[in-house]
Amino acid sequence: MAENTKEYVLQVIKLNKFYDRTQILHDITLSFYGGAKIGMIGANGSGKTTLLRILAGADSEFEGQRLQMNGKSVGYVSQEPGLDADKTVKQVLDESVAHIHAITDRYNEICTLMGEASGNELEKLSSEFDRLQIEIDMHNMWEVDRLLEISATALDLPPMDRECGVLSGGEARRVALCKTLIESPDILLLDEPTNHLDAATTAWLEHHLANYGGLVIVITHDRYFLDNVVDWMLEIERGRATPYKGNYSHYLEAKEKELATSGRQQDKRRKRLRTELDWVRSNTKAKGTKSKARLNRYDQLVEEQQNLRPELIDLAIPAGPRLGNKVIDFVHVKKAYGEQVLIKDLSFEIPPGAIIGVIGPNGAGKTTLMKMIVGLESADDGTITQDSTIEACFVDQRRSELSDDKTVFEEISGGVEFLPFGSGEIQSRAYVSRFNFKGADQEKIVGNLSGGQRNRVQLAKMLRVGGNLIILDEPTNDLDLPTTRVLEEAIEHYAGCMLIVSHDRYFLDRTCTHILAFEGDGEIEFFFGNYSEYAEWLEERRLEAGDGPESNAAKYRKLSL
Structure with a gap:
């Protein structure tokens, strides 16, 4: 291959x-x-x-x-x-360089032994000393601890002294x-x-x-x-x-051609692949323009919501009441935990129909911001004003609001035979299958599911209810590509606002009108555009500040000696 x-x-x-x-x-x-x-x-x-x-x-x-x-x-x-739950992060990483430590430890041992040896024994130790010295210098083995530090930084590891069990x-x-x-x-x-x-x-x-x-x-x-x-x-x-x-784009082209000859039962799947392929072929500006155009189509989206039918689209997210002209308004909002400042001074306004991608390093405060919007956390200073018509739905990473004794079907559908879909209905089992729970999988007990399966149950359950402001925390984690495409299509036709915490750059480019970027030290940028447009703007900002483009050597530190 x-x-x-x-x-x-x-x-x-x-x-x-x-x-x-x-x-x-x-x-x-x-x-x-x-x-x-x-x-x-x-x-x-x-x-x-x-x-x-x-x-x-x-x-x-x-x-x-x-x-x-x-x-x-x-x-x-x-x-x-x-x-190993009892080992620290450092001890686990040390296993990967144990052969290097063995060589450097032997080198140090020989240095000690040579001080007390003589004759043939000294000659043997000297010969081994020279061989190890060449090997250590050739592979830069004295830098092994620096390699571990670089590795930990590159992959954003937890502290080296933390035990793996926690x-x-x-x-x-x-x-x-x-x-x-x-x-x-x-x-x-x-x-x-x-x-x-x-x-x-x-x-x-x-x-x-x-x-x-x-x-x-x-x-x-x-x-x-x-x-x-x-x-x-x-x-x-x-x-x-x-x-x-x-690569993936070449696969899309080949797969779309395959489905073109496979019969009408593949029509919806082929349509999604064709839509994605057309999007892939467009340039960055065109991709962003399409996403942002939905802001001018909010009234049209509300009208179209009533015409969605299961034979046309696999998933329709209920949008709740019509939104006002200003959905949420942040004015000089601040938030900290002790000396850790998560939000320094944040002001932005969410218009109706906006799909906002929330990005930034792990632990920067993204989930805290989502909780502030739904009232689970309060701001230290500043004001958060919400439209009176808001009906919020928050799907977070905890997946805690599930009944472990119910079946997948019961948990998602509530046990009813039909669910609302646009202005009509859809069979509950057909809706559950949209999230890749088919046949016997729908009868599995929720308490026995894997983390990824619970993710899908929670997502299906909450999107069935919907609302005019939906907050998703890493929704594509553990979703397969077919289910992710279904979700993207549903978001495109959704007549409401979303805030989506995600690291999936492709998903953010396909869906978002804005980016809310946590840039570190409490600084947050609200950007009009998708992820790729934000990344381009960020590089331009670096150049304007006189920082120059970031070198590949700085961005892509090697994990080798």
């Missing part, structure tokens, strides 16, 4: 995988060259993670063959890495990713590595993997990441694997 080297480093031949009597993977044969960059996509439950685990050697219960070239090392980072899921994943990248295996397998990474960290990871010397196979729904890193796409659909040469 790549052409830049001449030998396969990893293969699976006639691979079949069953869970009980259910076949997950069907007769898959794949060969991977060293140095290839592969992006694996597919709906949730299609078998992506199962295939990646088999490729990694983490699952040996399958039919067929897995062949790994002798001498080639494998690094695998799962969505829920098993770190880390959040996102923090644990970043630590495991950092450890594996430092080890630099010949075959690197990553399952959703960009989840819980902010935009700057994701950009660093893109650059690192695009220039990585080994084979990289990555499962991700980050479409800019797939465009910037991979040279092959591997789609897993109904247990079968289909390769497409090129």
Whole structure:
């Protein structure tokens, strides 16, 4: 699946995988060259993670063959890495450089022994000393602690002395990713590595993997990441694997042509792919113009809401009462926790129909701002004025408002047979299936679901209710690409306002009219435009300030000695 080297480093031949009597993977044969960059996509439950685990050697219960070239090392980072709970972050990272510490420790030991040795023993120690000195100098091994510091900064790791047992899921994943990248295996397998990474960290990871010397196979729904890193796409659909040469945009073109000949049952899916493909082909200015045009179409969106039908669109978000001309007005708002200033002096106004992307590093205060809007937190100073017609809906990362004893269907639908959809109705089970809960999945108990599945349940439940101001906190985390496209289409036709905390740059470009950027030290910029336009403006601001463009060496620090 790549052409830049001449030998396969990893293969699976006639691979079949069953869970009980259910076949997950069907007769898959794949060969991977060293140095290839592969992006694996597919709906949730299609078998992506199962295939990646088999490729990694983490699952040996399958039919067929897995062949790994002798001498080639494998690094695998799962969505829920098993770190030793009693070890600190520093101790976990030290494992990746244990061979270096062994060499430098032996070097220091020899220095001590040489002071007491003589004759043949001194000669042997001197010879080993010279050999280690050359190896240490050649690989700059005395800089190993600096490497760990650079690594921790690049991937926004928690403090080095923090025990892994108290880390959040996102923090644990970043630590495991950092450890594996430092080890630099010949075959690197990553399952959703960009989840819980902010935009700057994701950009660093893109650059690192695009220039990585080994084979990289990555499962991700980050479409800019797939465009910037991979040279092959591997789609897993109904247990079968289909390769497409090129990046995500090339895949879109090939897939749209496939669906054009596949029959009318694919019409809505093809329409979404065609819409996205047209968007991809447009320039940055045109993309931003389309998003911002919705501000002038608010009245039209309200009227169109009543004409939406299940045969035309997969998801219609109830928009609640018509909004006034000024939805929310922030005037000199301030917020801090002790000496940590989250919001220094924030003033902005949200117009009706605005879709605002909220971006910034983890821990900058984005979720706190959302809570202030819905009244769960108060401002230290300043005023927040809301339109009297606002009916707010807040979908956050906690996923706490779920009943663990109910089935997925009961929790999302409330147990009714039909749900409102535009001016009509939709069968409840059809609505639940829009979030990729199909068949027996709808009867699963909520308390037994994974974090990603709970994410989808909460999103489906809250969007069923809707409101004229919806606040979403990382809505695309753990959503597959088909479900993300459904959500994007629904937002396009939604006749209300949204604030969306997200690190998904592609999603922000597809949906947003404004960006609210947490830039550090309590400074927040309210920008009229999408994410890419904001990034361009930010670079222009640096140049105007005389800072000059940020060098690649500064942005993309290497994780190697």
